[in-house]
Amino acid sequence: MERTLVIVKPDGFARGLTGEVLRRIEAKGYTLDTLQIMTADRERLAQHYAEHEGKPFYQPLVDFMASGPATFAIVTGERVIEGFRALAGATDPTAAAPGSIRGDLGRDWGLPVQQNIVHGSDSPESAEREIGIWFAGH
Ligand code: DAT
Ligand code: MG
Numbered sequence: 001m002e003r004t005l006v007i008v009k010p011d012g013f014a015r016g017l018t019g020e021v022l023r024r025i026e027a028k029g030y031t032l033d034t035l036q037i038m039t040a041d042r043e044r045l046a047q048h049y050a051e052h053e054g055k056p057f058y059q060p061l062v063d064f065m066a067s068g069p070a071t072f073a074i075v076t077g078e079r080v081i082e083g084f085r086a087l088a089g090a091t092d093p094t095a096a097a098p099g100s101i102r103g104d105l106g107r108d109w110g111l112p113v114q115q116n117i118v119h120g121s122d123s124p125e126s127a128e129r130e131i132g133i134w135f136a137g138h
Helices: 010-014 018-028 042-048 058-065 080-088 101-105 124-134
Strands: 003-008 031-038 070-076 118-120
Touching: 003 018, 003 080, 003 124, 010 018, 010 058, 010 070, 018 031, 018 070, 018 080, 018 101, 042 058, 042 124, 070 080, 080 101, 080 118
Parallel strands: none
Antiparallel strands: 003 070, 003 118, 031 070
């Protein structure tokens, strides 16, 4: 069974959208395997976002992700990586299609990093790497 790492980011958590995101995941038919609320540490965020190091939004991204509690989830199901990315919508919440999490619930706040409510792994390799960072032993 495929699995993915989903994060309800600090903006989504602070806005009280964790339940709404988890509701959409369950309504789609995916399974919540493991859930944890935590404030992410910078060491693991640097590993998680290594592909973006050097980009202009990298430091604001790490600062934002470390700014408060977030909900981390392992979600399972056939083709869940592709399916959750479709549920999430495009990275830019202004452009994300209505019907998606980012399209329905997100917007541009005029900040240097896009606050787009959720993270979802982008490939099986990314999912296993990210799950290893945040859920050692899973
Ligand atoms: P995604 O989260 O859709 O996989 P990503 O991996 O390319 O997108 O980028 C990680 C996060 O960084 C993204 O959720 C929001 C932020 N980000 C990406 N591109 C950005 C940009 N051009 N300007 C500001 N923030 C950006
Ligand atoms: Mg990504």
